[in-house]
Amino acid sequence: MAITHKDNIWPMAITGVLVLFVGFLIAFLLFAANTPVNLVNEDYYRKGVDYQTQIERIERTQQLNEPMGLVFQGDHNALLVSAAGDFPVTEQQGEVTLLRPSDATQDIRIRLKFDESGHHLIPLQHLSRGLWRAQLNWNANSAEYYQELVFSIR
16 A cells, blocks of 8 residues: 555644744743843842942941841831941931832832931831842941841731
8 A cells, every 4th residue: 555645644744843833932932022020120230240349338237236227027017227326326327228029110219217216117018918128228437338138028
């Protein structure tokens, strides 16, 4: 029994597989192109180059007797920042950056304004639930300091 040209299905099968492969490839490329990419920082390259400065900030902070306090109060849904005991409150300036690792559009920067007792309370009720990172950058006596706290809002 001889196989004729009409009975041979291999050319159609190979063509079908190639068409399916190209279709899946195009679908994947469209999916990948439309998926948002949330970088921790838009200027990540400059941040990487300046990382030695960041290491020095962290080391200076660790050398303090009483660095700024950064405490998440889960029961009050707030973040309490306390002024460093090593410097007068009036000489301390800084900001807290609240980073949402899963969505960079929710990141917030807050300038510190201490009350008479040296505290700044940041309410967190307006933030969405999940993992957050608080980065505290501050300076006193012309030196820069850095602290970080990871917390979860439930």
